[in-house]
Amino acid sequence: MKHLCDHCHLEFDEKVLLKTKIGKEEKYFCCKGCEGVYKLLNSEGLEDFYSKLGNNTLEPATQILENESLDSFDSAPFFERYVSVKENLCEISLILEKIHCIACVWLNEKILAKTNGIIKVNLNYTNNKATILYNPKAIKISQIIQTIRQIGYDAHAYDPRLQEAYANKEKRDYYIKMVVGIFCVMNIMWIAVAQYAGYFSGISNEMRNILNFAGFALSTPVLFFSGIIFWRGAWAALKFRTPNMDLLVISGASLAYLYSIYASFKGGETYFESVAMIITFVLIGKFLEVRGKKSAVDNLDKLNAQMPLSVRVLQTPQNSESQITRDSNPTQDFQEIAIESVRVGDIVQVRPGERIALDGVLLSQEALCDESAMSGESLPRIKNAGDSIYSGSLALNCPFEYQVCKVFKDSLMMKIVGLVENSLNARPKIQEAADYISHYFSLVILSLAFGTLLVWEYMLNAPFERSLMVMISVIIIACPCALALATPIASLIGLSESLKHKILFKEARFLETIAKADTLVLDKTGTLTEGKLKVLNVRYFNAQNALDSKDCGILYSMLTQNAHPISKAVLEFIGQKNEVISLDSMIQINARGIVAKVQDNTYLGGNLMLLQEHNVEIPTPLQDTQASVFYFAKDSKILVEFTLQDTLKKDAKETIAALQQKGIACILLSGDNAGACQSVAQVVGITEYYAAQSPLDKANFIDKLHKQSKVVVMAGDGINDSIALGKSDIAIAMGGGIDLAISVSDVVVLDDSMQGVLDSFRLGQRTYRFILQNLGISLVYNALTIPLAMAGFVIPLIAALSMSLSSLLVVGNSLRIRDSRS
Template structure:
């Protein structure tokens, strides 16, 4: 019975079981359906990209897809973007090549309701963003299945388990190679000693056989990962480092087999084993280096509690953390870690927040204050109300940010990867040219070139060129340094959303700082208060107005009023927050009379045609009812610890510091003078702040902006790198690129120092790899390097890059001077 290829999957089947469709043949209705689907959607160029490769036939759609639309599945795996769309990470099964990635992305992009679909070919991980009003997840899964693939939710724990399994497999392969190579080395001692002292030909043959026995598992078992890497590289038309390693080892092995079976010359089974072993050991040490870089992430993950005790109608229940909802009351015993962000409902508590802020001293809290996930209850049993589920908690956000930053790539890494792709092809070409020149032009460096010996020498020189060249060091130069840099930053409470911001921060020349909550502690105290009309009813209206604002000034006045008066909240209407100015509202008394309430700065009063003169070096707050000023407040804020020293150190790095504030000029001038800041801009609203950032960028400045409030969010979004303090408003956090968990200006300084150190070591790594190749490749071409030494030096070059990157961790007393 003749075999016929299916027009879709390219698999061969007996002619009698094929479905005939005109001149087309399909192995099943699934393939037939997909073929016509691609034709009708104009995606039939997929088959040109697929070429002669085969793929898995479509999976028959079953009825298990309903689970993807359940509430529990959504809580565990689906998140919501800032635009209100749904987002999920999927693993797509059945992807074999770039054509498969192309097909899946094209089909998903052409599906109504899908906003984004990006698939990573190396991991098969797909990021899908969709509009749930137009399409649900189960329909997306069915769409993927309809074209011959399967998809399921990406689970980090499963991915970690697979990574651990892969690491164990790598270790076993390496140990097999090390064991075999050590035995080969002992045999080689006898062989090379006999070369100089004379050795019986029969004994020499026995040594060759023993070397063959030991080197074969090294090449085909331990070296399988290089065969696999080279195969997938070739499938995608890429000559990678794996191809260079395996081609050098394989050619040496084939030539040694020729010698073993009667050819003239020396065998190189020892070189085969050592090439694989040295590179394997080098790669394993790279894995260890990367592991140490992500230990911070592992420690955070391992410390996450899996269950929580909640109080429901007076009854205690233990629930999985993913089942706890906003509004639930959680009980926390002494020594336990909080899994959720919430509000303390017990009278007082003491928390260890060192895991987030690095602050070793316990933080005392009173009723109503915030509890952060990841912090530890120090003393008695307390209760708090959940304000954010675990999925949206501070702790989970840290884990997510770290995972994202560790997988992202800066511009310099993309450039290095592009260079390394062409590098392998260049080296292979050089190796072929070297062989031709040595063989046909009879280069003589003192060797006896007669027949086979001449071929042998030419062949070995060509192999040495392949083996000694190291695109691996070039490709490693950036990612290993970034991994260690991100890890060190995370240990200091600095969360980078993407690794690329290390490069931007390292090259930045301008730092723009908000004042309140960034330079100062944001805990203003009322220094002077003047109540012009001490009517308790009017003070009740002031109290009712300020509790509608989250601005630090309003919060401070609220505390002052609570400490000095017994007030009641009144019902207001038409409440409006005027950004960077204050709040206005209306009040209606029992007689139906309306009153206009205004609370804020001088600008707000002027906008409402109230002329009132008030001059002060401090922040001011004015309260007026129906155009009459009732109360004035002067507030003073403390500078953050080490603020002056930090600003001086940042300026010493060659970074121009600018303070940008909505406060009045006298207040801004006073703070700027205390800190030694020469450039400051005062009396600006959020739009003017953003415009100032844009103006700096128009003059080719690389701008870093640090802020903490809603009024900073537009300016943060306009900057090259946006830095938010850990206590920032949610909107400021959402547009930021870096989060300073401990709110310390010292951390801001450290972010510049570590970024600059990391970027410096990236450039050093690239220089090391380029110099290495520039020196060693000509030496190999000239015939001064044997494959054994080539393999060793290639591994050492990679280890040199890893070892140099580890220096990022070293503390240096002259760090600031190094950053100039």
């Protein structure tokens, strides 16, 4: 009898399955790993994962994530799924639990960075994701996890498809603690009203003691249950001598709590209501902050949510020539397997409405694909046999099959997802300064608070109760979290917004750099223009007024081996039914053209400079045109002249005008001829342009701009401009060749539009402006409120409310980045 494993949903003979009673139900598992993961997800309230999984299947879980030996983190399946190898080093992404302030981030980074075998650590406060580069010969993953647990935190492997569940669990934990706090505060307020009424109208000692005990009973669960997250953080801060926000909150609340117990016996004023309110208000602030950060990440999470968990793979021998040409046959045997298990060469079937999971090549029939998830192109693309199929695309018409050419990790959509997830690891310079201040902020505040106590007690001769309350107010009102959140939350939302506009920033620090840029260098073909040249005119230089079949075949053979847009346009014009003639040798010269040898003849295909360099006879006059010209010559004589013209992108002129209004100097740098460059520059409104530039010339030009203290952004097609792109401060690659564009650039305009270049500047400037605003809010808040608290104008209750408000102001201000275009 067959039965499904309750975790991976794979079918097995019931005799080999493990039977386990969980709750009142009998569950079946194919291995201990699946049983462990099932128990983990249910204990953590993550059972919704199985409803989202639906009828899909998983690979059997050979590792157990928690509540089992840490050795499972070192298993081969875990390594294969979660670890990427970079030369002799390994990189893993972990989600750290119980992180709730910048000091937690700093503490984990500091401890891990000092651990032998760990090369580099980046921990992102906005999503608690730690990217760790380590030497597998010196340290194991289990040892990394153990180190994190030893300092009071926990970690699990980053899995995009489970992150939503973990985020909901975190919100639920905050919510439960917050509800307990609010319940106790609402009841303790009635007690406080009675105490204040008794203060004015008189109250017996017996009644005062009863009210004090009630206040004690209600404030205790708030301090020790709702406030447990602050206690953990404070303990870690003391243990590793790194004062943080948790230490400030717990110090203030605990001092008020202990003094209130003392005052209950001595007959003084108690502050149990302040204890409950301090913890509850700060907790509410943290809960809203968590929701704000989750809201900012939502747009990034949508990328992961789009990808299916499994695909249907043809169960036949793989990688045969017949698979590439055969027709679709829906009756053949397809089996659904996890996408991580699909190999290069497998045949995958896709049905209408399904998302394509892996990159591949379409087989024999036509397909209609929506690629808007990557390129932003609203119209679907018609794919023919042999065309590339990209992961993330949506199948629209009949079922079709394609052959996988890249595994899941290397597919286009996962590359984009990976870059988005890692984009916050390299922090902006301004964030490094804010983090440095935050590290020492809490220690300074504790020192100021103790100094305030001494001044009020010994210099102002205030009662100890009054001096203590002033000190508590100083401790509580200070908020390093607002300062620590100022940059990362704004950067995260800026990256999220850029993704909406089909712009991919590979690192958050590029938002700051592009905001400071004052010069934009543009390539022409493929950037300002469509890059789809067409032959407008042909002129022959022989009596026959045509090319003979041999010369035409040689030209055809030369053009088929060159990817330049001019070559493609001429190739399209002459047609693809020419005889292919074998070339003895062929050299491609950047910014010039092609040189080929056939027997004793030298053939040239390229621009006028190529002809001049090879001493070709130049008839006069040649075509005087502002369009591109391609010459085909044999030995020392020109055979034919092709005049081509490119079309401007529809938004090029408006984009250049908008950039110039922002004070950005626009320069055209092209390898094309002077006439073509002048024509394009005049139309779009660029006054400074340079033609006939080789890749090295472009790179040298970027160096000259740097010597003039310019912050340079270059936009190019990511192919001929690779050297210059590498020299620029920010390299923007147009998304026409997405794989290559991602590899050589800092920013990718996925929809290949000039509007995307403008939006890159706009979003960078807008995000940086809001970062400065956030820093201003946090610094002004602390500069105003701390002196007020030291002067005794703020009670602890108002201090707690104010502290939470400052963090919420920073989060709320950052969310304004989403507003309409400025």
